[in-house]
Amino acid sequence: MKIIGEKINGTRKRVAQAIAERDAEFIKDLAQKQAAAGSSWLDVNAGTLPDREPDDLIWLIENIQSVVETPISLDSANPKALQIAIKAVKKTPMINSISGESERLANILPIVAEHGCPVIALAMDEKKIPETAEKRFEVITRIIKESRALGIPDSNLYFDPLAMTISTNTESAMIAFGVMRRVREEYPEAHLTIGLSNISFGLPARSFVNRYFLSLAIQAGLDSAILDPLDREIQAAILATELVLGRDNYCMNYIRASRKGLFDKPE
């Protein structure tokens, strides 16, 4: 299970403030904590207007890279910002994200191909998020055809089946799981990822929904997720799920996490 640490995101108020005030220590601290918690990538979203975005992204990247080796996930819809940022990163970054939207594919897929980046691909097109698993899978098939045509290996694609909140559609998670199972069957080299926060929007006790959704999604084939790696309950969910699914040899990851106090009640 590969974790994309979500915390350096300028749409969060405290991060926006740190960006505006050039508070480098705050960003470095978030980077170090998320890296220590086992992130495979650190998502970086400047969350600023297009004219400011390249500068802010570069500032974030330089500060993050001054303290950790973890590769960066460039979270931007702006091809110009991506082109500039991609020159500033030391390691091949992940791109977050493309979708079946023609313009985005045309603009961003060549960057992905040229730099050999892993890329998050959302199962939606310009019109909207399709309602059924079948229609979302069709979008994925279209993306995979276009990416193969550019020589992008399936293993660089991280498909996000999109889990909308259960509060407005109780089938939301089941639709996402349906997409996941199809991708696992048809494109076994491709990866699956998910943003963990939407599923519980508008519900009480969201943390419980998020952690059991994550566990059940792993059983449905999820092998990566965009989440808060500092959330102990989420880390416990991942460790317990991998243990139960027979993926933790000699139970060593689970036992080691227990010794470090992960499962203890926090103060």
Next chain:
Amino acid sequence: MKIIGEKINGTRKRVAQAIAERDAEFIKDLAQKQAAAGSSWLDVNAGTLPDREPDDLIWLIENIQSVVETPISLDSANPKALQIAIKAVKKTPMINSISGESERLANILPIVAEHGCPVIALAMDEKKIPETAEKRFEVITRIIKESRALGIPDSNLYFDPLAMTISTNTESAMIAFGVMRRVREEYPEAHLTIGLSNISFGLPARSFVNRYFLSLAIQAGLDSAILDPLDREIQAAILATELVLGRDNYCMNYIRASRKGLFDKPE
């Protein structure tokens, strides 16, 4: 998800004491709390030697029935105790349990057939617990043939695939899930149940293993379990899992439980 409340079990020290001292209030309290927590059956195990067992079982049943309407699950390997207890219960009891063991089948299956009882059937025979899902499923097939021959409907059978501890075999849960998926496919009218405490034996932070095992088992087809209905984390696991799996219309069970404080941190 039907819960078989496990707490009235004479192999637990405090319950054994209550039985020995005829402490009726203690037993009644356990019965009322488990019934209020949504148990579909209350498991009753006298945990005493064969000569004392019928008397102790009757005493337990009478006290339980004096305070709750919930049917009883008679947890005994002793056909004589079962025959006597079955006359003392007001509602058709569940029988816990039979297995593929010939003598147990021959002794207990006719009681099950005569009284129309639901029965827990363990996926093991006289020799031992088979190591593979395939062999356990063969035992289940043998039990279902014998029970059908006596006119027992598949819907009265609750198969327990047996989840041994992950600490000695990291495939334990996956084997149990394999059995569950086969039963769901081949015998769709039959039910699945599980004793929740074995899976984590010998591991640290057992509660996390239990609750994610339960959640993943529900996704694999589990529709009943023998567990502690007073464990808030387990109840939260069931509610969140059923919500995520699209089985909670308008999210009402989840929202109602939240309003009652189930997801709050206990004092």
